[in-house]
Amino acid sequence: MTPNFSFEITHQDKKTNARVGIIKTRSGNIETPYLVPIATRAEIISLSKEDISAISPQAILANTYHLHFLSPGDKEIKKLGGLHKFMNFSKPIFTDSGGFQALSLGFGRTTRLRKIGFFPGKNEIKTDNKEKTFVTLKDDGILFKSVYDETEKFMGPKESMQIQSNLGSEIIMAFDQCNPPGQTEEETKKSMEISHKWELESLKHKNPEQALYGIIHGGAYPNLRVESCKFISSLSFEGIAIGGSLGKTKKEMYFLLDGIISNLKEADKKPRHMLGIGWVDDLFECVERGMDTFDCVHTTRLARHGGLYISPKEEGNQKNKYHIKIRKIKHASENKPIDSWCDCSTCKSYSRKDLHNLCRIKNPQYAKLATIHNISFMEKLMKEIRDSIKENRFQELKSYWLQK
RNA sequence: GCGGUUGUGGUGUAACGGUAGCAUACCAGCUUGUGGCGCUGUUGGCGUGGGUUCAACUCCCACCUCCCGCU
Numbered sequence: 001m002t003p004n005f006s007f008e009i010t011h012q013d014k015k016t017n018a019r020v021g022i023i024k025t026r027s028g029n030i031e032t033p034y035l036v037p038i039a040t041r042a043e044i045i046s047l048s049k050e051d052i053s054a055i056s057p058q059a060i061l062a063n064t065y066h067l068h069f070l071s072p073g074d075k076e077i078k079k080l081g082g083l084h085k086f087m088n089f090s091k092p093i094f095t096d097s098g099g100f101q102a103l104s105l106g107f108g109r110t111t112r113l114r115k116i117g118f119f120p121g122k123n124e125i126k127t128d129n130k131e132k133t134f135v136t137l138k139d140d141g142i143l144f145k146s147v148y149d150e151t152e153k154f155m156g157p158k159e160s161m162q163i164q165s166n167l168g169s170e171i172i173m174a175f176d177q178c179n180p181p182g183q184t185e186e187e188t189k190k191s192m193e194i195s196h197k198w199e200l201e202s203l204k205h206k207n208p209e210q211a212l213y214g215i216i217h218g219g220a221y222p223n224l225r226v227e228s229c230k231f232i233s234s235l236s237f238e239g240i241a242i243g244g245s246l247g248k249t250k251k252e253m254y255f256l257l258d259g260i261i262s263n264l265k266e267a268d269k270k271p272r273h274m275l276g277i278g279w280v281d282d283l284f285e286c287v288e289r290g291m292d293t294f295d296c297v298h299t300t301r302l303a304r305h306g307g308l309y310i311s312p313k314e315e316g317n318q319k320n321k322y323h324i325k326i327r328k329i330k331h332a333s334e335n336k337p338i339d340s341w342c343d344c345s346t347c348k349s350y351s352r353k354d355l356h357n358l359c360r361i362k363n364p365q366y367a368k369l370a371t372i373h374n375i376s377f378m379e380k381l382m383k384e385i386r387d388s389i390k391e392n393r394f395q396e397l398k399s400y401w402l403q404k
Numbered sequence: 405g406c407g408g409u410u411g412u413g414g415u416g417u418a419a420c421g422g423u424a425g426c427a428u429a430c431c432a433g434c435u436u437g438u439g440g441c442g443c444u445g446u447u448g449g450c451g452u453g454g455g456u457u458c459a460a461c462u463c464c465c466a467c468c469u470c471c472c473g474c475u
Contacts, residue, residue, distance in 0.1 A: 038437085038438065040437095040438055040439090040440095041438090041439095041440085045438075045440060046440085061437080063437080063438080066438085066439080070439095094437095096437050097437085099437085100437045101437090101439095103437090104437085104438075104439085105439075109439090112443075114435080114436070115436060115437080116436065134439090147439045148439080173437075176437095178437075215437090241437080243437065244437095246436090273437090274436095274437090275436095275437035276436055276437035277436055277437085278436060279436060282436075294436095294437095295436095295437060296436050296437080297435090297436070297437080297438040298435070298436045298438095299436095300438080301435065301436090301438060301442085302435070302436095304440090304442095305435070305442075307435085328431095329430095329431090
């Protein structure tokens with residue numbers, strides 16, 4: 001067992017699989033369910049350290065690939081005292097293993113395929129794409145080209161574990177092969193087996209001070225997901241993550257998740273992390289099914305592209321995906337905060353018209369204020385979710401947020 | 405006033421005696437283990453008038469306009 005790491009379920013919802021828990025690490029605790037903000041390159045894009053400490057997230061998630069290839073590199077970060085000192089963040093840090101970059105910088109880059117479904121307007125995979133790929137898949141790992149310079153380096157499970165050890169994060173991910181959507185069952189099975197092999201290697205080479213999460217694969221095939229569940233939960237991982245392609249629709253994703261959870265339930269009481277998922281409705285659906293932590297770039301990316309989260313109090317719903325598009329001309333004359341439920345610093349001092357103008361003139365302040373809002377909004381949402389589970393009213397909260 | 409010069413979507417530009425292209429902005433969608441790069445689609449134009457020609461944004465004339473020089 002990894003020292004200084006534990007997970008305790010403090011309250012189990014009576015009607016659903018939703019649960020409240022505490023992940024304890026050497027750098028502090030994380031109350032779950034929780035959506036971990038993303039700081040891929042040891043910073044949350046467009047926020048200063050002061051902004052981050054004002055929001056005070058319980059944890060952040062950084063990325064192995066980017067911190068390895070980006071100057072100064074993980075070795076230098078280790079010399080400087082690790083990622084916590086490097087980015088002046090004292091609370092728990094998750095690091096992703098770099099396996100996902102095989103998809104985001106490789107196949108996903110040239111085809112525009114994503115984790116769920118197909119990219120809008122494209123029903124077929126583009127094959128005439130001249131975008132260059134940065135990825136060569138090998139049996140024992142991935143040959144990556146750097147997106148920052150001309151260097152090319154091999155990364156396998158051992159390398160990923162070494163880098164994550166250098167970074168000194170509390171929670172690390174196994175090195176896996178992230179399969180794209182649209183693969184046949186045979187291809188997915190092959191890819192899953194490679195992931196399993198790499199994950200076993202990850203377990204062998206990991207720093208014993210760090211908590212390693214195993215990642216369940218199997219793409220959109222329920223039988224493969226079950227097989228992966230059995231394999232991953234039989235090993236001594238500290239936590240369970242769900243990765244890879246999750247089908248063509250949200251419905252399919254939830255169905256797959258139901259199958260996964262029912263095959264984990266008896267096996268362990270480990271914390272469960274949903275990789276890369278985190279829209280408002282997904283959080284409710286996945287928490288209900290028993291997920292504990294999430295990470296998702298959407299919160300911050302949406303903010304930068306003009307999407308600001310709103311609650312049901314401001315007519316946030318599944319149709320508008322709980323956000324307004326601040327660039328729209330109708331917001332130019334709205335002298336009120338983004339959201340009346342939100343209590344973030346942006347909502348306290350800026351009206352919709354202010355943000356509309358800052359966004360239109362591309363003022364860098366816009367990205368900062370928008371990011372603060374979206375992260376704070378999600379922080380508050382997750383707290384409400386935790387409170388509702390503790391008070392046995394999770395389903396009421398869910399139906400309030402997901403009402404049509 | 406005279407001479408020269410300029411005029412193409414909101415903005416910046418390209419080409420051509422035969423369907424006016426590109427960029428950007430606007431508008432409408434999209435964004436789920438972040439390359440900080442976004443992606444898809446729609447709308448919208450030849451300064452005005454006349455002439456030559458089967459056909460003129462293109463050539464010619466006048467006017468208007470822009471800028472430069474001269475008085």
